[in-house]
Amino acid sequence: MKTYLELSDIFHEKSIEERMIDLASRFKVYRKKAKLTQLELADRSGVSYGTIKRFERTGKISLESLWQLAIAIGCDDQLDHIFSEPPLTADDLRG
Secondary structure: OOOOOOOOHHHOOOHHHHHHHHHHHHHHHHHHOOOOOHHHHHHHHHHOOOHHHHHHHHOOOOOOHHHHHHHHHHHHHHHHHHOOOOOHHHHHOOO
């Protein structure tokens, strides 16, 4: 048990680890909606069963493996949109 507060505790921001686990949980929903077991997905994607199992448990995965899994379950179009629009800056708002 930690005996100190972190900024994320005060502002209720998620840690990177929490975000990774959230991503993995959302991915698992997609996998199940595709009616694929982890073993079937491993066979279809070329990503090892152990990697898929670890990803769904911890959120840890290489970017290449994530792309392979996204392609295998048909949601790679969502990855295509990451960083597609640069965030606005103060200069953009001033016009």
